[in-house]
Amino acid sequence: MNEDVMKESLMTIREMCDTFAVTPRTLRFYEAKELLFPIREGQKRLFTRRDRARLKLILRGKRFGFSLEEIRQLLDLYHMGDSQFTQLREGLTLAQAHLAQMEEKRAELDDAIGELKEQMAWAETRLAELEPTKRAS
Amino acid sequence: MNEDVMKESLMTIREMCDTFAVTPRTLRFYEAKELLFPIREGQKRLFTRRDRARLKLILRGKRFGFSLEEIRQLLDLYHMGDSQFTQLREGLTLAQAHLAQMEEKRAELDDAIGELKEQMAWAETRLAELEPTKRAS
DNA sequence: AGCAAAGCTGACGCGAGGGTAAACGTGACG
DNA sequence: CGTCACGTTTACCCTCGCGTCAGCTTTGCT
Numbered sequence: 453m454n455e456d457v458m459k460e461s462l463m464t465i466r467e468m469c470d471t472f473a474v475t476p477r478t479l480r481f482y483e484a485k486e487l488l489f490p491i492r493e494g495q496k497r498l499f500t501r502r503d504r505a506r507l508k509l510i511l512r513g514k515r516f517g518f519s520l521e522e523i524r525q526l527l528d529l530y531h532m533g534d535s536q537f538t539q540l541r542e543g544l545t546l547a548q549a550h551l552a553q554m555e556e557k558r559a560e561l562d563d564a565i566g567e568l569k570e571q572m573a574w575a576e577t578r579l580a581e582l583e584p585t586k587r588a589s
Numbered sequence: 590m591n592e593d594v595m596k597e598s599l600m601t602i603r604e605m606c607d608t609f610a611v612t613p614r615t616l617r618f619y620e621a622k623e624l625l626f627p628i629r630e631g632q633k634r635l636f637t638r639r640d641r642a643r644l645k646l647i648l649r650g651k652r653f654g655f656s657l658e659e660i661r662q663l664l665d666l667y668h669m670g671d672s673q674f675t676q677l678r679e680g681l682t683l684a685q686a687h688l689a690q691m692e693e694k695r696a697e698l699d700d701a702i703g704e705l706k707e708q709m710a711w712a713e714t715r716l717a718e719l720e721p722t723k724r725a726s
Numbered sequence: 727a728g729c730a731a732a733g734c735t736g737a738c739g740c741g742a743g744g745g746t747a748a749a750c751g752t753g754a755c756g
Numbered sequence: 757c758g759t760c761a762c763g764t765t766t767a768c769c770c771t772c773g774c775g776t777c778a779g780c781t782t783t784g785c786t
Binding site: 727728729730731732733734735736737738739740741742743744745746747748749750751752753754755756 | 757758759760761762763764765766767768769770771772773774775776777778779780781782783784785786
Binding site: 512515516517537540541543544547548550551554555557558560561562564565567568569571572575576578579582583 | 649652653654674677678680681684685687688691692694695697698699701702704705706708709712713715716719720
């Protein structure tokens, strides 16, 4: 029967959490935000292949700094898209904007790291000045 | 009188905002979090030199990725510190931890940027494959 | 006296969940 | 059959760094 097929393709929330290193709370949160659509067996959620694919994309999107809302739109594009072409083009446009943001962020981070290092060097100099004084007195 | 001295050393919330490019809300928020201690003339806040010095450090700390709570602790160390030595040493220790975090963050960001670029390149390839197909059909 | 601008307090909202409680289900064991 | 221990569900408040809104007083200008 298709029950066997289902058994292999459906995962409980626990299995999902172990597989993807997220908490149950997170999966329920994503469901509430309409990012995932697990089916229900009684009260329990059962996650399909589709949910797993979506979750992978969600986690990847988060690493790229997309907001959950942006990710939801991209996922919707993916599954509702009449034309793969349009999906790809819109996805690319969004990705380009985000790439720019990420590179700007990295530049700021570099500046901050440089400035912090300077401050630390200064502090160490002061420390070196103070320590002998302490010993001498 | 010392009123003149005060006038020079005290700033209204507006002047503070213009000087430091922050909103009134931010200054009130920092006061609520005990990062700033403006004096009151009636119900109006008047910010002292000390507040300005603290605000500078707050904004710098934020650029370094410190939380406001961490910044508060550092500022308290600064003003309450019996020994400058201890202040500097503890500050340095905290700074070292943060520097490590920042560099880790930058590494992750670099990875994400690289991965995103790969994905974009792949998407462009697909687009290039799809576009002629569209024209040919 | 009237009115606008600035300032004040207090409360609620966001994003992306975390934490905890209370209730419900389910399986194993005696 | 009871009950013990879990696992899962819904549901509500907490976080952080403010933004935003409503409603109040205070101040200055005409």
